[in-house]
Amino acid sequence: MPKGISEMNYIHAIQIMYGEWGSINHCDCEDIDGEYVLPAKSISAETKLIKKQTWENLSAEAKELILVIISAPDELLEIFKTPERGIFSKRRIKKHFKRIWFSKFITETTIKEITKWVNQL
Numbered sequence: 001m002p003k004g005i006s007e008m009n010y011i012h013a014i015q016i017m018y019g020e021w022g023s024i025n026h027c028d029c030e031d032i033d034g035e036y037v038l039p040a041k042s043i044s045a046e047t048k049l050i051k052k053q054t055w056e057n058l059s060a061e062a063k064e065l066i067l068v069i070i071s072a073p074d075e076l077l078e079i080f081k082t083p084e085r086g087i088f089s090k091r092r093i094k095k096h097f098k099r100i101w102f103s104k105f106i107t108e109t110t111i112k113e114i115t116k117w118v119n120q121l
Helices: 005-016 045-056 060-071 074-080 090-101 106-120
Strands: 031-032 035-037
Touching: 045 106, 060 074, 060 090, 060 106, 074 090, 090 106
Parallel strands: none
Antiparallel strands: 031 035
C-alpha cells in the first residue's frame, strides 16, 4: 500500500478501478419521494462554457470515437474490454478503429487528442 493513503481509501480506489462500486455514505443522500438522490456538484457558467468549447474544438474523428464508446451496445463494448479483468483497453480501441478508418496515423492522433481533452476536464 502506498504511503500517505488510508487503507480504506486504497481499497475503495482498487474496487472502483476494477469495476466494483464503492459504498456511498447515506448521510450524503437526499430522500425525495422515497428515492435517494445524490446532490450534483454545481459548476459555474464559465466552466460549462469552457467544457462546451473544448468539446466543439475536438475533431470529427474524436467525437465519433467518444460517441461510439458512450452509446454503443454492450456487445460492441465487449470488444474494447480485456478478457481477464473486463476493463477498457486503449490497445483494443486502437485496433478496432484502425480497421474502421484504415489509418494508423488517424487513430493514433485521435487517441492522443482525446487523452489531452480528458486531462483538461
